[in-house]
Amino acid sequence: xxxxxxxxxxxxxxxxxxxxxxxxxxxxxxxxxxxxxxxxxxxxxxxxxxxxxxxxxxxxxxxxxxxxxxxxxxxxxxxxxxxxxxxxxxxxxxxxxxxxxxxxxxxxxxxxxxxxxxxxxxxxxxxxxxxxxxxxxxxxxxxxxxxxxxxxxxxxxxxxxxxxxxxxxxxxxxxxxxxxxxxxxxxxxxxxxxxxxxxxxxxxxxxxxxxxxxxxxxxxxxxxxxxxxxxxxxxxxxxxxxxxxxxxxxxxxxxxxxxxxxxxxxxxxxxxxxxxxxxxxxxxxxxxxxxxxxxxxxxxxxxxxxxxxxxxxxxxxxxxxxxxxxxxxxxxxxxxxxxxxxxxxxxxxxxxxxxxxxxxxxxxxxxxxxxxxxxxxxxxxxxxxxxxxxxxxxxxxxxxxxxxxxxxxxxxxxxxxxxxxxxxxxxxxxxxxxxxxxxxxxxxxxxxxxxxxxxxxxxxxxxxxxxxxxxxxxxxxxxxxxxxxx
Amino acid sequence: xxxxxxxxxxxxxxxxxxxxxxxxxxxxxxxxxxxxxxxxxxxxxxxxxxxxxxxxxxxxxxxxxxxxxxxxxxxxxxxxxxxxxxxxxxxxxxxxxxxxxxxxxxxxxxxxxxxxxxxxxxxxxxxxxxxxxxxxxxxxxxxxxxxxxxxxxxxxxxxxxxxxxxxxxxxxxxxxxxxxxxxxxxxxxxxxxxxxxxxxxxxxxxxxxxxxxxxxxxxxxxxxxxxxxxxxxxxxxxxxxxxxxxxxxxxxxxxxxxxxxxxxxxxxx
Numbered sequence: 001x002x003x004x005x006x007x008x009x010x011x012x013x014x015x016x017x018x019x020x021x022x023x024x025x026x027x028x029x030x031x032x033x034x035x036x037x038x039x040x041x042x043x044x045x046x047x048x049x050x051x052x053x054x055x056x057x058x059x060x061x062x063x064x065x066x067x068x069x070x071x072x073x074x075x076x077x078x079x080x081x082x083x084x085x086x087x088x089x090x091x092x093x094x095x096x097x098x099x100x101x102x103x104x105x106x107x108x109x110x111x112x113x114x115x116x117x118x119x120x121x122x123x124x125x126x127x128x129x130x131x132x133x134x135x136x137x138x139x140x141x142x143x144x145x146x147x148x149x150x151x152x153x154x155x156x157x158x159x160x161x162x163x164x165x166x167x168x169x170x171x172x173x174x175x176x177x178x179x180x181x182x183x184x185x186x187x188x189x190x191x192x193x194x195x196x197x198x199x200x201x202x203x204x205x206x207x208x209x210x211x212x213x214x215x216x217x218x219x220x221x222x223x224x225x226x227x228x229x230x231x232x233x234x235x236x237x238x239x240x241x242x243x244x245x246x247x248x249x250x251x252x253x254x255x256x257x258x259x260x261x262x263x264x265x266x267x268x269x270x271x272x273x274x275x276x277x278x279x280x281x282x283x284x285x286x287x288x289x290x291x292x293x294x295x296x297x298x299x300x301x302x303x304x305x306x307x308x309x310x311x312x313x314x315x316x317x318x319x320x321x322x323x324x325x326x327x328x329x330x331x332x333x334x335x336x337x338x339x340x341x342x343x344x345x346x347x348x349x350x351x352x353x354x355x356x357x358x359x360x361x362x363x364x365x366x367x368x369x370x371x372x373x374x375x376x377x378x379x380x381x382x383x384x385x386x387x388x389x390x391x392x393x394x395x396x397x398x399x400x401x402x403x404x405x406x407x408x409x410x411x412x413x414x415x416x417x418x419x420x421x422x423x424x425x426x427x428x429x430x431x432x433x434x435x436x437x438x439x440x441x442x443x444x445x446x447x448x449x450x451x452x453x454x455x456x457x458x459x460x461x462x463x464x465x466x467x468x469x470x471x472x473x474x475x476x477x478x479x480x481x482x483x484x485x486x
Numbered sequence: 487x488x489x490x491x492x493x494x495x496x497x498x499x500x501x502x503x504x505x506x507x508x509x510x511x512x513x514x515x516x517x518x519x520x521x522x523x524x525x526x527x528x529x530x531x532x533x534x535x536x537x538x539x540x541x542x543x544x545x546x547x548x549x550x551x552x553x554x555x556x557x558x559x560x561x562x563x564x565x566x567x568x569x570x571x572x573x574x575x576x577x578x579x580x581x582x583x584x585x586x587x588x589x590x591x592x593x594x595x596x597x598x599x600x601x602x603x604x605x606x607x608x609x610x611x612x613x614x615x616x617x618x619x620x621x622x623x624x625x626x627x628x629x630x631x632x633x634x635x636x637x638x639x640x641x642x643x644x645x646x647x648x649x650x651x652x653x654x655x656x657x658x659x660x661x662x663x664x665x666x667x668x669x670x671x672x673x674x675x676x677x678x679x680x681x682x683x684x685x686x687x688x689x690x691x692x693x694x695x696x697x698x699x700x701x702x703x704x705x706x707x708x709x710x711x712x713x714x715x716x717x718x719x720x721x722x723x724x725x726x727x728x729x730x731x732x733x734x735x736x737x738x739x740x741x742x743x744x745x746x747x748x749x750x751x752x753x754x755x
Contacts (some may be wrong), residue, residue, distance in 0.1 A: 330588075331618060349617065362605045376615070377606070381606045381610065387606045389603060390569065390601040391604035392606060422696070459695060463562060463691070464571075486572055486574070
């Protein structure tokens with residue numbers, strides 16, 4: 001029915017433009033919120049219609065599409081009470097809290113995702129929404145076949161054949177059914193009844209390590225949040241110790257009273273389980289968190305952990321001096337702190353590389369990489385000729401005046417400033433590394449002389465010392481400034 | 487240059503009424519003079535190995551718990567130096583003499599014409615494996631990173647390459663250095679507004695060398711806060727770095743002809 005026709009029938013019809021992206025965001029927010037019950041939350045794949053831009057797919061399922069959330073609450077019910085009581089309490093709590101935020105929702109719980117999906121949509125009584133253990137066969141029998149998540153053509157054929165209830169399918173022979181309709185009806189039926197597994201794919205990988213703390217009264221002061229974080233950290237670090245792992249990444253999530261979630265994460269450059277040190281890293285980040293109108297629950301999780309490689313905790317006096325010059329605890333922790341604020345790419349150590357090309361001889365590595373072995377730099381420095389203390393990232397072209405084309409330069413002009421040279425040392429010839437692929441990915445054709453660089457250390461009449469090179473084949477060479485010497 | 491003259495607070499024998507100065511006031515004054523009296527007793531210095539210079543420095547060397555500035559000077563002909571290769575080398579020489587531990591090097595990138603320090607050359611003075619390089623885009627981030635470094639154990643020296651001159655940041659760096667006994671070095675490619683809190687300020691410029699591998703630097707000690715007064719108003723030396731023997735030496739005055747007439751500048755601070 002078109003909007004104009006609808007308006008004719010109902011003159012005071014309230015209309016809203018379709019906003020699939022907003023719907024998507026809302027369902028994401030709800031999924032985040034549901035993390036309070038279980039880390040294993042998935043957005044119902046059949047609700048994907050809301051993600052698509054086309055308005056038609058949305059109108060098929062009404063406003064918001066068939067959006068739904070699947071929660072795997074295995075082992076979570078005991079937080080609310082023993083056995084089935086706890087599971088019922090969890091379900092009631094979910095509905096009650098959502099209704100507090102003005103959401104109308106139908107939540108069902110069953111042994112299988114398929115059964116819960118069908119019950120949430122088609123159960124007729126409030127009591128039927130909770131399906132006790134192994135009760136899905138009876139619970140589903142009276143529901144319409146739409147509850148099986150079937151494709152539309154199959155559904156229409158079922159209705160034509162008079163198969164209106166899921167229970168109507170139970171006595172049918174399986175082989176002809178599969179021959180007539182393909183695998184889908186039987187697969188869906190078996191999934192709903194729990195005969196085959198149906199994995200739920202969580203939105204974010206559930207962390208193996210997680211601690212939570214909920215509050216009777218919402219908290220909001222930064223000091224309180226810091227205090228809770230430090231308590232959660234201490235608890236999590238105990239878990240780490242038992243599993244002999246250390247955290248590489250930690251995430252703290254604030255569940256606010258208005259249903260939204262704010263998260264922030266820290267990273268470390270090596271497995272860490274020292275809660276005061278981790279707390280120091282968090283202190284940098286906690287300021288970014290916005291408690292909003294109050295926080296009712298905080299969850300600290302470790303999405304990335306690694307096997308503990310650190311030394312056994314020792315008394316400071318007995319700790320051996322490490323061979324790694326940057327391996328000292330203080331430095332690594334400092335690097336973590338700096339990297340958190342400045343970005344990991346901006347806190348690096350320098351590593352030597354076996355290359356004759358000056359700009360390739362020095363490379364940077366993250367602080368977690370092993371340091372250069374002792375003396376590697378000295379060996380590199382002793383092998384090469386004189387090197388500048390500063391190396392230009394990009395060599396800058398200079399104008400050269402020389403007596404003869406192949407002679408050393410007499411004068412060079414850099415940035416419109418002439419430098420008369422009184423001392424020239426060189427050349428030091430550095431040939432191209434032919435074994436490396438060219439930047440374009442092409443291999444140098446045989447018979448062509450590869451480009452070479454002739455480096456000169458020059459001194460101008462003012463005492464300034466520069467590092468120049470002549471690039472390219474000897475004829476038609478260009479000159480560049482590449483560095484500044486001591 | 488003491489901020490508070492010791493005479494000004496010297497306890498007078500008696501005040502108007504003839505009663506002595508209350509001890510709390512004396513304690514307060516002592517606390518005010520902390521930088522000059524209390525800290526002096528515990529600080530340590532790192533000799534440069536150049537007796538002519540060490541003689542002038544307090545405690546015979548570069549104070550380890552203090553802020554030091556090294557700026558690139560103009561060339562002998564008075565032009566603004568286009569690079570600070572010599573100042574960087576002098577800084578590296580100082581860092582090489584500072585005890586074991588990590589060297590934190592904070593710098594600001596300067597776009598397309600960025601010229602970071604080149605480790606194969608720095609290896610002449612210290613093992614570049616000790617370096618922790620930090621790139622901070624904003625001034626406040628750079629000063630923050632330096633301060634964090636000064637507060638960390640296991641750091642031998644903190645170097646900051648910046649053009650910014652922030653008196654508050656300089657004061658904070660100086661206090662952090664003083665508290666932890668870690669030297670902070672500010673390397674300036676161009677002379678900046680002087681920071682009154684630094685213990686020493688050096689101006690280093692390249693000078694014509696005498697032979698290949700004998701780089702020479704003109705080094706001026708422009709400020710020497712706690713040091714002994716010099717006979718000259720602006721002590722200045724010609725240093726020669728021998729790249730083969732790896733040693734730095736002061737060129738004797740008799741051979742120091744390149745400097746021309748001694749400059750008549752007043753010692754700042």
